[in-house]
Amino acid sequence: MSRIDPKPLSAYPWFIRWFLGRQRRVYGAVLAPSWLWGRLPGTFLGMLVLLSMFQRRSYPVDTALRSLVSIRIAQLNGCGFCVDLNAHNFLKARGEESKAKDVAQWRDSELFSARERAALGWAEAVTLTCADIESDAIDRLRNEFSEDEITALTAWIGFQNMSAKFNAALGAEEHGFCALPGKGHQQDV
CATH class of the missing domain: 1.20.1290.10 (AhpD-like)
Structure with a gap:
């Protein structure tokens, strides 16, 4: 469970509500980090823009x-x-x-x-x-x-x-994307 609860959906700006709704359609639920980042709408939007730049096909690292x-x-x-x-x-x-x-x-x-x-x-x-x-x-x-x-x-x-x-x-919990056994917190260095 996240250490900070989500705000009521209506408390998020419209563009964050749109993004959260899209996640719900794509993943069946809003992902825990999105509820948290959504508390900082401008920062969240900036982070999403930056992430989209990293995910371009032309990015130098595949x-x-x-x-x-x-x-x-x-x-x-x-x-x-x-x-x-x-x-x-x-x-x-x-x-x-x-x-x-x-x-x-x-x-x-x-x-x-x-x-x-x-x-x-x-x-x-x-x-x-x-x-x-x-x-x-x-x-x-x-x-x-x-x-x-x-x-x-x-x-x-x-x-x-x-x-x-x-x-x-902030304790963002797993979504269950990957059923890999033993995918937990392995910290061997």
Whole structure:
């Protein structure tokens, strides 16, 4: 249960009510984070615009890799909703259940490519020790990513950290998107 209850639907501005209604039609319910973000209509609208920019086909980091990185960020931040949603997005993009289940053990698993390992390592560094990242970390990323891709990946990681921390802090519950066994809060580092 979220730590902050939704306001009555009529208390949200019309454009937020429209968005919540659309979620209800698409997912069968309003997703818990939307009730929370809806309390800040302008911020929520800005976040949705930013999310739409990340989801463009021309974005330098593809959907499957963004979803994989997002699962790991969600695990590290303890956001069950985000693990649920991003595992669903990864399975939809790639259909690789074994990889989705093994994200917390990416260092020891042979399922991950060098590019995925670089992205997951960078996601962990930015999430856990951002102020202590060594300058050669970018040089290691350059083996797999262009500078534009590194910038795009870092922007995505920052966005996902904001979202996961917000949802975890306010207790946004899972929706049940993904029936992956053991998708809970794996925080192995």
